[in-house]
Amino acid sequence: MAEHEESRCENCIIRELNSLKALKKEELKAISDSKVSRRIKKGEALFKEGEKLGGVYCVRGGVSKLSKISDNGKDQIVKIASKGEVMGQRSMISEEATNLSAVALNDMEVCFIPKDQITDRIQDNPAFTQAILKHMAHELKIADDFIVNMAQKTVNQRLAEVLLYLSTTFGTDDEGYLALILSRADIADVVGTATELCIRTLAKFKKQGLIETKGKRIKVLDHSGLEKLKDGF
Amino acid sequence: MAEHEESRCENCIIRELNSLKALKKEELKAISDSKVSRRIKKGEALFKEGEKLGGVYCVRGGVSKLSKISDNGKDQIVKIASKGEVMGQRSMISEEATNLSAVALNDMEVCFIPKDQITDRIQDNPAFTQAILKHMAHELKIADDFIVNMAQKTVNQRLAEVLLYLSTTFGTDDEGYLALILSRADIADVVGTATELCIRTLAKFKKQGLIETKGKRIKVLDHSGLEKLKDGF
């Protein structure tokens, strides 16, 4: 099978978005030779919590949710990963099983990079290690902020924040609706609430003129209004 | 001023508890020469959120809370740091201002290690960098679990979990009471609830025979009972 130019890591622009950009050409070539491209259909799982991962997944296209089921049996989405993000890195480094499941929110294209390719590079390329370290330090800060939000903010505030996040991170389509379309249940799982309350709160926002909906699609009408709401008016 | 043996990092047993153990003798000597020992009294702040830290703090004794004020004006304790832990590492590595404040929960003794001593070591000692990386990866996992708990569990469950955490992490005094004594307000700030509800829930646990209290001190009577409670019976 003929290899396309862009299917080689050295030529893949995606790596510019993550720690892999700290790698040298030869290293990228080695990774490219051992990587496996995969297509994941919407709704399919890349991995499930509790699994020991044999490598990491580099997202070339599509979006995935990373979630965990609490002791109460409810799913909480902890992160939404898209183009350029590397999934599974953390559990690989700490040599623990993943505590998160990854499920595709739409059709995805990912590259699976075997564990050794990463751990060997961490051993012998300090620049790479430092890049990951810096990235993780930043993620840890975000996680702390997230904790404070979940603990101290109301569903109202958190939903407002999530809508703004979806808007700035994934943008809008040509009609102005959020480009990433999530089910109400998924939105609720990000916000950390029940689906019904999520729906009700969306309806309230709509009534207040903050958003507009069309089927499951959502359009943010009043960014600064949501901004105020998220900070508690 | 005569230097005590144990005031030199090379001889300090504390470093065995953290990433500093990956350093070589000469490196530890250099750190020792530039570090500054400080005593912090109960209630004093080591640093406040928003500050740019000039280095990290290595805890030799005492306990500190790391907290952040939410947009709603309420404080959330994100972590409790004690002997052996290094504070401020994360924000230093990501080159951001701290998002957390550190306040002593009892009298503390800490060593301040200037930024350069750490960043230089990250530059030239891969083993050290990797040790920090691994540690951060683990912290990130804990943070994710924390998020899910805050989002999905009730105050009941979270308080039960916090009591068990305090018991296993800090142990008990000779009478069996939790060795780390926190105010009700601080416990509430860890759990992520109002002080009143925290007090009420403690009273309920007491009535159920799960705990016993004496002034502000708390004794865990029924570990497995709390365990069950935390997982939702």
Add this chain to the structure above:
DNA sequence: TTGGTCAACTGACAAAAGTCATCTTTTATC
């Protein structure tokens, strides 16, 4: 001892969030 301060506690109420049942709309599939 006395008063002052602060933390612990309590009651009454309001607001927020969760749950269950049901109905409607959308979407997918044959």
Add this chain to the structure above:
DNA sequence: GATAAAAGATGACTTTTGTCAGTTGACCAA
């Protein structure tokens, strides 16, 4: 296009959590 299945939406209700106002109790300093 018919039909089944899934997702969205709503009503009624319960439980959980937050808030405000106040009392009690411990501890400290004058």
